[in-house]
Amino acid sequence: MVTNVVNQSNHDLRSGWLNGLVGVVIFSGSLPATRIAVQEMDPFFLTFIRASIAGLLAIMLILFFREKRPTRNQLFSLIVVSLGVVIGFPLLTAMALQHVTSSHSIVFLGLLPMATAIFGVIRGGERPKLAFWIFSAIGSVLVMGFALSQDIAISATGDLLMLASVVVCGLGYAEGARISRELGGWQVICWALIISLPLMLLATIETMPDDIGVISLQGWIALGYVSLFSMLIGFIFWYRGLVAGGIAAVGQLQLLQPFFGLGLSATLLSEKVSPLMIAVTLGVILCVMGSRKFAH
Template sequence: MERTSNLQHSPLQTSASGWINGLIGVVIFSGSLPATRVAVLEFDPVFLTVARATIAALLALGLLWLFKEKRPARHQLMSLTIVALGVVIGFPLLTALALQYVTSAHSIVFVGLLPLATAAFGVLRGGERPRAAFWIFSVLGSLLVVGYALSQGLTASPQGDILMLLAILACGLGYAEGATLSRTLGGWQVICWALVLSLPVVAALTWLRMPSSLSGISTPAWFSLGYVSLFSMLIGFVFWYRGLAQGGIAAVGQLQLLQPFFGLTLAATLLHEQVSAGMLGVTVAVILCVAGAKKFAK
């Protein structure tokens, strides 16, 4: 696997490649919340979080050994810790807890806030400076998402909505930090080292939180655990961090506005959850903000 920092392409080619890699990552991530929703019906949320991280970390360890990757420098360990806390532990655990209170279709709408969070942390941690118009489109997309959530009545499940908001903040920080680090460490190397760094903790917790019996777990639940472990926790990040590093954190991060559309489609087709006209309308409106944000991202 080639490191992001070693790419020798023109800026235009690199930007286009970044958007392609980012889109692949978003498509993969779109199945995360529906799969988590299925899994959390039969698995304890904490066990699900640490089990998926343990499986992905063991695979990551194998990849690093296979390609004989050098260990990260000491000054990179803090950034890797932030990535681990944000996307290996924080986002999976908080969303798993939230999905005990809300449907995956409802939680997916909150993903519309992720581009704004990622862009904000990109400014703080990545040194990016998008133009003023970028923030207008990004904030508009986020307001549409929040407005929809308010219209549905947050009092119906305040726990679920608060947990989802915290999950978005954790994920945005992890995305921005990982993208910044991938410029020097490499896209797939970042997520692999973050997973390996967390392995001792998540492996121990997996053992401690292991259910007394796994005989009653259904095939869909096992399949969902496999998906969030292999695709959501590892493969998706290989494309996503590479895309963010190539095309810019704020710019490519706006592709996450497409994630609700893909996620709602999966929720409706696979889980047979109701997708209202209002939910679809918000999703379409948010998607339209991508073009405007992309134009003024740099």
């Protein structure tokens, strides 16, 4: 009996990390795609229309699977998730990317795992060991140090917007994972999208540009990615991973997101990949492995 419990626990942890990794890979395309989209769309319109598209898909999923409505007590958590990851993070990053490059925004993504872990302690009741925080801090410093070592222009406005986006996103991740234990991962992001949908639809209509027809195919593809993958599919894997593997532990996989993102930026935006990036990536992987070992 004890062996079966241990094996099940190990299986859950492996499943959590695998799902979390898939989520991180999907999210890695968000900033490059957003950077492409905001070159042709107003950041407010982009935020509202991507949430509207994802929200309409969420309604179809909820109706198809005949999911029960969340309780009144669960609504508060869903509103927090909605404000954090449906509205707050997409809007703040879209606004920031008008002032900074997608590469510079990676400086702040290095703080996201730490923010998620802190909110995992506050909202999720997790208690990682001291060694976990050390590995997490080293990983964050590596990511931020690498990004700051690049030839980038600094914008105070862009930096403040990215810092705010990290805080609200970390809260949204942790709160979403906490309530996913009761509702399920994909149900949480669907209900969060549905809660914000009426406001998002009205805002989309209000901010729709008169010259929407001149948006290029590349712009529409970028919008499709952030709507379908960044706002919906990525969260299905991400929340499932946070629940199974732990908010603080699996959240450290976000340390790898900047490097996946830089790889995409190199492909889509012609940004250079240096040997230093590869070396730092290896160091970050070691930090993720170390934080995983001491997370529980």
